[in-house]
Amino acid sequence: PKQSLDFVPVDNWWGSPKPVLKKIHVDIIADLSSAIAKYDQNGFDNVGFGDMNGNIPPEDVLRIKAGPKSSELKFIQKTRTTWVGFNYEKGPFAGTAGKDLRKAFSLAIDRTKLVDVACSHGVTCSAATGGLISKGLRGYLGDNADPLAKFDAATAKQLLQSADPNKTKIKGLVYQYNPGAFNKAIAENLQSQWQDNLGVKVDLAATERQTFFQRRTKKEYTIFRHSWQADYDHPQDWFDNLFITDAGNGGTGYSNPQLDALVKGADAKKTEDALADYKKASQLMIDDAAYAPLVYGVGVFLTKPYVKGPQPNAFNDPYWNELSILQH
Template identity: 35%
Template sequence: MKRSVVVATVLWLEVAGCTPEPNPQVNQLAVDQTLRVAIPEDIGVFEPLDPDQLFYPPDYSIAQNLFDGLFRMDDQLRVVPDIAAKMPIISADGLTYTIPLRPDARFSNGDPVTATDVMYSWNRAVIAGGPLASFSGDANVFGHIAGYADVERAIGTGNPPPQLAGLSAPDPHTIQIRLSSPVGDYFLTQLTLPPMWIVDQHVIQAGGEQRWWQHSDSLVGTGPFKMVRRVPGSSMVFAPVPNWWGGGAAPLLKAVELDVVPDAIKVLQGYRSGHYDLVGLGDYGPGAAGTKLASELTGDPAHAAEVHRFIYGRTEWLGFNLQSGPFSGVNGRLGRLALSQAIDPVELARAACASGTLCFPATGGLISKGLDGYLGDGSNNVLRFNVRDARANLQEWDPTGSVRNRITYVYIANSLFRDVAKNLQRQWRRNLGIEVTLQGYDPATFIYDRLSGDYALFRASWAADYNSPENWYDDLFLGNGAPSSAPGYDSPQFVTTVTQAENASGAAAQNAYQQADRMLLEQAVIDPLLYYVHTVVMKPYVAGFGANALYDYRWTAIKLLQH
């Protein structure tokens, strides 16, 4: 194993090993079980806190405590029943899913949950056309259900039919889904997503479609917590639902207080003074305050244990235009190899990742560690850092030197991406002797131009919506995302492999997906650079907090120890 891979593995172990462990000598509960947290922005800034529109990860991390679907992901990202009484009964032809519902499921206001509520919630989400219900192809969470195309056409006329033809309720506690064609394992994963969460029709109609989620008296769900107070733009308070139907031990927390504090200095002061117990809730990320705190505390032996780093399912990679420009055509692979092999990912991480607070080297393929489809540490063999091979490929690609110094790397102009860009530029200068121009743009310009195929070399990234490789390959390389992920990439073998994976299940599906990832690496279609990290800073007396590669665990396991 080469040194860069060894160091990268050590960096990963530093990240993975920081799971919160309470002090075994302190096991008495604090009298006050109120978790106080600072967050940088209010709910609903980017989208409503409404399951049919929910997409923004930080809002998701809050909403998952308020709502349930028929199924959910457990802490290990396995699909388990939620409002459903058990896993679906699937017909022999794979077209019909019969799902019994728990008869004891209740909304937080006491209303019972029936099949009618499921029908209402799902049909409402289809018509609303939120982000996860408007993607093309297999990425659309409703796209496989029979009748979806009819609803989609009718929405354009302003007169959508009342429900999907493939959705029915044989009795008050049974839902039946009829698919237009058989689907692989990922369909069950999609059933856990926000558009599939159940809402209370009576509450929404009384509170108003645009307003019901904004107020504590009408933000009603089926989850273990409910909102009890909100001052828009300032604060929110959540409390456990008494006698929650979900079972298990009742939450030990009596309240979760979220203060909206966009000022990083005030967050720092609040944490240091003990006013806040935790910084970095959800996928807000550590922000400026959390990054500074993490840096300070990591270097202080007395407080280093307050910094916790969790894998976050996002990958950043070097993107190439395979349709036109210097990296296209048969010879273009040599240029892609040259630039990729000239990058030491460990050096890049040290320059850009704030001592592991933000990211760490990507050595295991496109899909980030912690998610299904990860290839394994040190799997980027073809693209591994190797200056000798990089220089040889550069010379074969551009023997006259007419191309190498006319390359521009394009990225979104923010501090992290700028740090990445500058380090790439330095490494290419040192290892290849070339001068790559850097160009940063605002997000709107960058995305528009990249979708138009205007860039030859660019920054690209993806954050998983759910735990299935399908969410990466189909969305990025076969669907609408393909023009921006790898313009001009056209491989029948890749398409066939991904299609086989999508129609398979279990190990057969995973093996095919991993084969597709190896194709991307072998052909140097992309060069994975960094996997992202979710960093949380919390007081030693906060126990039970955790996160997986997609989201924080629910608040039900959190408790505050005596301090």
């Protein structure tokens, strides 16, 4: 239980083409480094289907990319954005009073460096410069359209000095995240940049995934990792789940009545008529410095050359009935 799954074809299935494979075995492995080691020993035919969030450790990606099996690495632009969330209800980043601090922490991040260090030199992710809605989706603001993604250490220091001259408000800050090689690399680089570019010491704490999500939803964290992978290509999926007042997956307590009104109206319109309003809502979040954008995900997976069939797209794995194993 919770360690592996086995799938077999359904007899007399109505679809086409009929499945070729008689069985597909899936191991559920949290540590992808161990999965890759087994893949290298021909213990797996594929690593990454079902969880293509760019979580293959950067060092493994670089090693494989530079080696003879580089063609077995596959990359797909994903629909996931990762950002820094701030507690909008309590603590140093709360409300209007915390805006300058939120903006300072965002402008202190050099995303080019972040992507280089944490994402295999930009292989497994790209800098999130066009708003929180991922690149390629409806509602994306455009490359370099989000001023919160700009690196400006001088302005960041000025904002910090104005908002917290003695650094008493931000003393003892802990950046919270859920475990994983990718999340850890991001967290450690943020810690380094905030120290170097702001002169602020931020501790790190990794919490088991389920507990992390529960505590984040209860708004128990001050500053933390946040992300979203789109369920479908519509801005409503982002705003109603994350950004409107009392959004179920928000975790921040962010609330802006103007945004709520825009989103409510946009949700009732046809998609093409609603996009302008959703983009206005995104601009309100930028004006509020409600988040610190980090990266857009690139899905990475490994597949043996003898695995034949369609490859995953941004939203889905391939249909397994179309997969087959060539003679090898």
